[in-house]
Amino acid sequence: MITKTFTVLNPAGFHVRPIKAFVQAASQFPCKINVINKGKKVNGKSSLSMLTLGIAAQDEVTLEIDGEQEEEAMKVLGELLVKIHE
């Protein structure tokens, strides 16, 4: 299992569209992906659960990934977290 923390840069926080992109990407990986924000941990493959994290700009979000292709998943998903969506 690997863990890494990212700072969300999107000024509007992490909302429906970025979450959708994140969840779609996460769902491509066979590994288990957890997203942690302000002490709450949810399944990174569920957009509804991701919504309930209420991720805002400048939040420190931790990814906890375990299983096959975990390194690659961390790279792709970490980039999505810091990417600025329109």
Next chain:
Amino acid sequence: MTQQLKGIGASPGLAIAKAIILKSEAYFPAKSQVEQPELEVQRFRNAVREAREEIGQIRAAAEEKLGAEKAEIFEGHLFILEDPDLIDVIEDKIGSEAVNAEYALHEVSQSFIETLNQMEDELLRERAADVRDVCGRVMNRLRGVENVDLSQLTDECIIIAEDLTPSDTAQLNLDAVRGFVTEIGSRTSHSAIMARSLDIPAIVGVGPDIRSIQAGATIVMDASEGVIFVDPNPEELASFGEKKAKYDQRKAELAQWVNRPTVSSDGHRIELAANIGKLEDVQKALDYGAEGIGLFRTEFLYMGRSELPSEEEQFNSYKYVLEKMAGKPVVIRTLDIGGDKELPYMELPKEINPFLGQRALRLCLERQDVFRAQLRALLRASRYGNLKIMFPMIAVLDELLEAKRILEEEKQKLVASGVEVSSSIEVGMMIEVPSAAISADIFAKEVDFFSIGTNDLIQYTMAADRMNETVSYLYQPCHPSILRLIRNVIDAARQEGKWVGICGEMAGDLTAIPLLLGLGVHELSMSAGSILPARELIGKLSRTEWETLSKQALSMRGQTEVLSFVQEHQ
């Protein structure tokens, strides 16, 4: 396993057909255990698939109409239906707890909706609405709920609903609907009264257990007992068959009374008429041997639509009923709206006490455009039959005089313009407000007849809303105070040589009939289905018998005493 539910038999009869579930806004599914969770999971998956197809179609339509960007919201909805924390969790819950899909869906989706609703960010709170929308679609598919157009039903069915509004009931396609079962309601609620007048079995007030009924389930309903079997087993089906045979036999026995006059064993003649709400009811009234129409509730011409009916449309309806009754008396009551009967398009102000508010004639005197149009339609139709016009809800003499003045004015105008109007239209009033019953001697000088509307008269006399279950025990038709009021009305009418009818539910009540006859009523108007049992009963009674009965009942202490006394003597 067969499920058995119990409610209040509101309109007698037996029926068997598939359930159709009418949409209700707030739906909280009951929890039940399933024997084969894997089949339940499959049922859930099918519902999700159907909901996806439905959303896909809506998206395509929206894209065409509103553009791709606006249609994106439905893309988001489809995405929700793929969410593992929603879908997988629901499936797990069904599988591990062996519960019904509706319950699992409700529980899981509700936790998301509640969490999202509590978020500070407004945009996130809005997502709660999306989850509710999407999950609502799946729920509707699970329950087989559709926005059913009640007039377009073609397959035999039994309607399952939270409640039916009077306009719902009026729209039922009777070729398909075999009966209805509702969660709320009482014997005297409007849907129950309508069911009796339509002569279809109805069970009301079943309570929340009704929500466990699935669309398409086979329903056996015995409305005489108020019992419902869901997906009955063979034994139950067989016993239902026997019962139905007996019921049919009884119907056949009663049928011999159809074309006979209503005469007591000692030759005293009574007129039995039918209450109707819509045009189709006229044929039913004739089929059941009605000797007239004692009450045509014209408000049903105004309900279940988006604008007032035109004078022409009303004229055609009244003419139809008068012609169909071929010279038999037809009492048409002017618009009786307000109280529990609303007309959204008239935009009536909300009242704290609608039953004590501006309803019926009070409203007509205010909205004279509406009132005059109805009176003109009635007057023009008068030459096609034996019309009697009746004003509802009169409390004081001035109201009656004003209504009569307007009627006369419209009559003069029509005659002056060359329209033929019958010269023998009787004009009467409903007695349903205690003040009118008490001062009946004054009113009797101004009308040709009275018709006692017992439903309202009882509730106004007892000061108890018959729809309010906590006080509905006060709805006591045979209470001596009601009988005394009725006697007062009849005595006053007799003094002036006028006739009195009864057009409330009490008129068709076999226990009350001997008492009413004993008090001296001339006509009883009831649901068509009640006419034949009433005619049979009257044939067995004699005038001296019922006069003695009612005389004694008048001085009793309460309804219980009256009822047991009447039953002893039947």
